[in-house]
Every structure is written in C-alpha cells, then in structure tokens.
Amino acid sequence: xxxxxxxxxxxxxxxxxxxxxxxxxxxxxxxxxxxxxxxxxxxxxxxxxxxxxxxxxxxxxxxxxxxxxxxxxxxxxxxxxxxxxxxxxxxxxxxxxxxxxxxxxxxxxxxxxxxxxxxxxxxxxxxxxxxxxxxxxxxxxxxxxxxxxxxxxxxxxxxxxxxxxxxxxxxxxxxxxxxxxxxxxxxxxxxxxxxxxxxxxxxxxxxxxxxxxxxxxxxxxxxxxxxxxxxxxxxxxxxxxxxxxxxxxxxxxxxxxxxxxxxxxxxxxxxxxxxxxxxxxxxxxxxxxxxxxxxxxxxxxxxxxxxxxxxxxxxxxxxxxxxxxxxxxxx
Numbered sequence: 534x535x536x537x538x539x540x541x542x543x544x545x546x547x548x549x550x551x552x553x554x555x556x557x558x559x560x561x562x563x564x565x566x567x568x569x570x571x572x573x574x575x576x577x578x579x580x581x582x583x584x585x586x587x588x589x590x591x592x593x594x595x596x597x598x599x600x601x602x603x604x605x606x607x608x609x610x611x612x613x614x615x616x617x618x619x620x621x622x623x624x625x626x627x628x629x630x631x632x633x634x635x636x637x638x639x640x641x642x643x644x645x646x647x648x649x650x651x652x653x654x655x656x657x658x659x660x661x662x663x664x665x666x667x668x669x670x671x672x673x674x675x676x677x678x679x680x681x682x683x684x685x686x687x688x689x690x691x692x693x694x695x696x697x698x699x700x701x702x703x704x705x706x707x708x709x710x711x712x713x714x715x716x717x718x719x720x721x722x723x724x725x726x727x728x729x730x731x732x733x734x735x736x737x738x739x740x741x742x743x744x745x746x747x748x749x750x751x752x753x754x755x756x757x758x759x760x761x762x763x764x765x766x767x768x769x770x771x772x773x774x775x776x777x778x779x780x781x782x783x784x785x786x787x788x789x790x791x792x793x794x795x796x797x798x799x800x801x802x803x804x805x806x807x808x809x810x811x812x813x814x815x816x817x818x819x820x821x822x823x824x825x826x827x828x829x830x831x832x833x834x835x836x837x838x839x840x841x842x843x844x845x846x847x848x849x850x851x852x853x854x855x856x857x858x859x860x861x862x863x864x
Contacts, residue, residue: 566632566658567817573625573633575819577675580620580648581690582772582803586824587614587852588692589758590776590799593708595834595844596791597782598748599732600700600864608696608842608860609713614852615687616680621649625674632661636671648688649677689852692758694728696860704734710756722761730754730778752780752797767810774803776825789836799825799850826851836862 592610600606622643627634635642636655645652658670680688695713698706712726736742736749756776763769780797801824808815832846842862848854 566630569630569633570814571817571819572630574817575821576623576625577646578805578819579623579821580616580646582774582805582819582821583620583824584614584616584689584852585692585758585772586774586776586801586803586821587799587850587854588612588690589694589756589774590778590801590825590828590850591692591848591854592694592696592856592858593710593728593730593754593778594732594752594780594782594793594795595832595842595846595858596748596786596793597732597734597750597784597795598786598864599704599706599734599750600698602700602702604698604700604706604864606696606698606842606860606862606864608698608844608858608862610694610696610856610858612692612694612854612856613689614850614854615689616648616852617687618681620646621677621681622646633658644674645677647677648680650679650681651676687853689854694726696858698732700864704737706732708732708754712758720762720764723759725759726757728754728756730756732782735781747783747785749781749783752778752782752795754778767808769808771806772803773805774801776801778828780828780830791834791836793830793832793834793846795828795830795848797828797830799828801825824851832856 591612623646624641625635625644626641633656636657642654644654652674654674655671656674658667659665660667693713694710696708696710698708700706708730710728712723715724716722730752732750732752734748735751736745742749758774760772761770777800778797780795782793782795784791784793803821803824804819805821806816806818828848828850830846830848832844834842834844836842840861840863842860844858846856848856
C-alpha cells in the first residue's frame with residue numbers, strides 16, 4: 534500500500550525524480566516567478582487531484598434501503614476515479630505566464646500532466662521587461678507517470694475508506710466513514726480523514742408511490758480527507774479534500790442480489806501543497822475548486838453467506854469512478 538501512495542500519488546510531487554528536471558531548475562523556476570511555478574505545477578498536478586477528490590466522494594451506499602433500527606454494516610471500499618486521456622496533457626500558452634516560455638519561438642504546446650507521457654519540449658526563463666532569455670535557464674518540461682501506456686483501463690488514484698452504517702428510527706440510517714489506517718510507516722499520515730452522512734427513506738412520505746415495489750431514499754454526506762507525506766530530506770506533500778454528496782437512490786432486493794441506481798451531485802474542493810528544501814521551494818500551495826458536479830451511479834450488491842456483502846458500482850461524473858466494497862451486513 535505504501536508503494537501505491539508513494540509511486541502513484543507522489544511520483545512527481547516535486548518532480549525531482551524526473552530525469553529531465555534538476556533541483557536547480559525548479560529553484561530557478563520558482564525564484565524567477567513563484568506565480569508561474571504555482572500555475573504550471575497546478576496544471577501538472579490537476580488530474581491527480583481531481584481523481585483523488587472524485588474517489589473520496591464515492592462509495593457511500595450500496596442500497597437505497599436503510600437499516601432497520603440498530604441494524605448494522607461495516608464495509609471497506611476502494612474507489613478509483615479514472616483519469617481521462619484528455620487530461621494526460623494540458624495546453625501551455627506563453628501568454629499565460631510572466632517569465633517562462635517555450636523554446637524555439639512556439640507560442641503554445643501540449644505538455645504532459647502527471648498522468649501523461651514523456652516530453653521533449655524545452656522551456657526557458659526570460660526577463661519580462663526586456664524579453665531576453667536568462668542564461669543557462671532552459672529546462673525540460675516535466676514528464677508524466679506514463680498512464681497513457683496502461684492498456685484498456687484508465688488508471689486513477691485509489692481511495693480506501695472504512696464505512697459503518699447504523700439503523701435509526703423512521704427508516705433512517707446514520708453512516709460514518711474514515712481511513713482504515715492513520716499512518717503508513719513514519720512518513721505517510723492519513724489521520725483526521727472522516728465523513729458522516731444520513732440515508733432516509735423518502736418513499737414513505739410521497740403519496741402514490743408508497744406501495745411501489747422498490748426502495749427509494751435520499752442521502753446527504755460530508756467527507757474530509759487529509760493526506761500528508763514527508764521524507765528524510767524534509768520534502769513534504771499535503772493533500773486535503775472536502776466533498777459533500779447529495780444522492781437520490783433506488784434499489785430492489787431480489788433474494789441475495791440487489792441492483793441499485795443513483796442520481797445526484799457532488800460539491801468538492803481540494804488543496805495541495807508541497808515543500809522541497811533541496812530545490813528552494815517552501816510551501817507551494819494550490820487550490821482546486823468546483824471539482825464536483827452531477828453524478829449517476831449504477832451498481833449491484835451480492836449477499837454472501839447471509840452476512841457478508843460484496844458490491845460493485847460505476848459512477849458517471851467528472852472523472853468516472855469504479856467502486857468495490859466488501860463488508861459485514863446485519864440488517
């Protein structure tokens with residue numbers, strides 16, 4: 534699991550592992566114009582942030598039927614929001630930056646994001662007042678992690694959460710969720726990740742559909758996710774995301790099999806920061822707002838041995854997401 538976080542999530546957190554980027558390049562990149570450095574790396578990291586943020590908003594429910602009073606489930610979920618190919622690159626335009634530009638007279642070019650492939654494109658730092666290139670300031674555009682080389686599936690950043698549901702009166706269910714691990718070794722912390730939500734049967738309040746042969750409920754949940762990484766050289770990465778999810782769910786139990794669908798909306802805001810003392814970068818911060826939007830889910834739950842439940846669902850949203858859950862279920 535540590536390898537998943539450090540390789541997939543953090544492969545390029547300061548780009549120092551990239552063969553085309555040296556620490557002094559990054560230092561000059563930020564020294565000349567911190568705003569340019571923030572803007573460039575903000576675009577570079579965006580797909581990873583959107584993927585993680587959409588994954589955090591997923592996996593709350595696997596049925597529209599709330600638990601009976603004091604009914605209970607404990608479910609472990611893994612959600613992966615696939616990064617679409619359109620976000621393997623971003624459009625770099627010279628006019629959007631104050632003191633960096635493409636080498637060779639180009640005014641714009643597609644450059645890799647973290648999810649993209651390799652690039653031969655060169656950038657340079659220049660004096661915005663004179664337009665003159667600063668000597669020895671050229672550096673290669675950062676490469677991506679090579680997600681474009683993965684066949685068939687669209688990779689994303691996995692989010693693992695533990696979910697607990699408890700039945701309350703009036704066909705209502707309280708749901709809480711948290712990271713099942715707070716630390717990975719001495720350098721990774723996921724402490725403080727927590728969510729709470731409520732599922733309520735709304736069919737009982739709507740005349741005309743009260744006797745419909747399916748369950749219909751409304752759900753609202755809030756989740757906050759914190760991730761922090763710091764290595765022996767004091768290079769540090771922090772990621773925080775808050776996601777509010779609204780959903781209308783419908784399901785139908787068929788013996789041990791329960792298909793379900795959902796329509797709703799996510800409101801997601803995230804922030805990301807890193808420090809790389811060896812590159813002269815201290816607390817570079819990035820804000821990512823409005824990462825959510827409309828969502829539609831289709832999935833199914835299968836009861837195993839009466840008390841175990843396996844569910845799989847697919848959500849169409851900003852980054853389409855696959856969710857898998859396995860847990861103990863006593864309704």
